[in-house]
Amino acid sequence: MSNLLARSWITLIVWLKLCLMIYLIPTNESRGNVPTPMDNNFPNDEQHLIDFGDFSYIMEQSPCGADTKGLIIVHSASSNQEKRSVIRETWGGVNAIDGSPLRLMFALGNISNSSLETSIVEEQAQYGDLLQGNFMDTYSNITYKHVMALKWFNYHCTNAQFLLKVDDDIFVNTRVLLQNLNEPKLTNKNLDNLLQQRRELLLCTKVVADRVIRSYRSKWRVSFREYSASRYPDFCPGFTVLYSPDVAKKLYAEAQRSPYFRLDDVHITGILSKRLHIPISDLRPYVLYPVEMESLLNEAEMANEQVEFLVSWHNLSPTQIRSLWSLFGNN
Structure with a gap:
């Protein structure tokens, strides 16, 4: 009987260990062609993207000109062609303005769907504003996309005053950016001062002490093995982040190692910025939130006179983006 009890305890302990091991395994999707664990001594940084040792651009962009003062890089899934089209029609049409100090491009990853790939090639031939890396375009690879944006900015847009990284479901008030870059005499002096800041600027709607999600039901689940603390350091939600050049350079270098x-x-603007002691400046007073936006769209004749904002909240529909452009577009 004692031997049976001992074997039962051993079986229970082994089972518990197995459950713990399974729980601690990261839930990352396949990250595509990922090489051996990261080596800090890659001989060529251009071909090094975090732990991706054979990185290259499938679709490249020419370097920024001397007159480019601000670069906007939009994170977009390869299949989000309608969203990119709406942005080009509205606030993102800055590339079509002669002498514009702003430049915009869309950051994509690699795709395995041949028909979608053909469509992307045709889109690039028509608009020429896609920057595509050779990592697979999946949600679990979004950090590659973010660091690719920092890489391209640091290597190829050295004269710009800022990098604005945004998602493809928001509205950017490019009229405010253009006014500030061409003739910085905005009525909102606090926003003016932020946009004119040249150093140590990490600007976003800061998230404070966010709890780590452990539930298997969430796409944001993180295992204890990936991140052991119960809360994240303060970080920037990814829908809008503005970097000064020195901050973009520091965070890129830290991400690479x-x-x-x-x-x-969380990783770039939270963990790494905390490690580098980079403060986060609060963008919240200059964000157009959903309730205010709906009020503006319902009382359109008063919108332009009363509101000065830089970006909208995220998850906007194409109709909402077009409506905001009709009110705040740079005509």
């Missing part, structure tokens, strides 16, 4: 973490906003 740090292990991969699939929540890009």
Whole structure:
């Protein structure tokens, strides 16, 4: 009987250990062609993207000109062609303005769907504003996309005053950006001062002490093995982040020598910025939130006179983006 009890305890302990091991395994999707664990001594940084040792651009962009003062890089899934089209029609049409100090491009990853790939090639031939890396375009690879944006900015847009990284479901008030870059005499002096800041600027709607999600039901689940603390350091939600050049350079360098973490906003603007002692400036007073936006769209004749904002909240529909452009577009 004692031997049977001992075997039962051993079986229970082994089972518990097995359950713990399974729980601690990261839930990352396949990250595509990922090489051996990161080596800090890659001979060529251009071909090094965190732990991706054979990185290259499938679709490249020409370097920024001397007159480019601000670069906007939009994170977009390869299949989000309608969203990119709406942005080009509205606030993102800055590339079509002669002498514009702003430049915009869309950041994509690699795709395995041949028909979608053909469509992307045709889109690039028509608009020429896609920047595509050779990592697979999946949610778990979004940190590669973010660091690719920092890489391109640091290597090829050295004269710009800022990098604005945004998602493809928001509205950017490019009229405010253009006014500030061409003739910085905005009525909102606090926003003016932020946009004119040249150093140590990490600007976003800061998230404070966010709890780590452990539930298997969530796409944001993080295992204890990936991140052991119960809360994240303060970080920038990814829908809008504005970097001054020095901050973009520091975070890029730190990301290149740090292990991969699939929540890009937490990793780059939270964990790495805390490690580098980079403060986060608060963008919240200059964000157009959903309730205010609906009020503006319902009382359109008063909108332009009363509101000065830089970006909208995220998850906007194409109709909402077009409506905001009709009110705040740079005519």
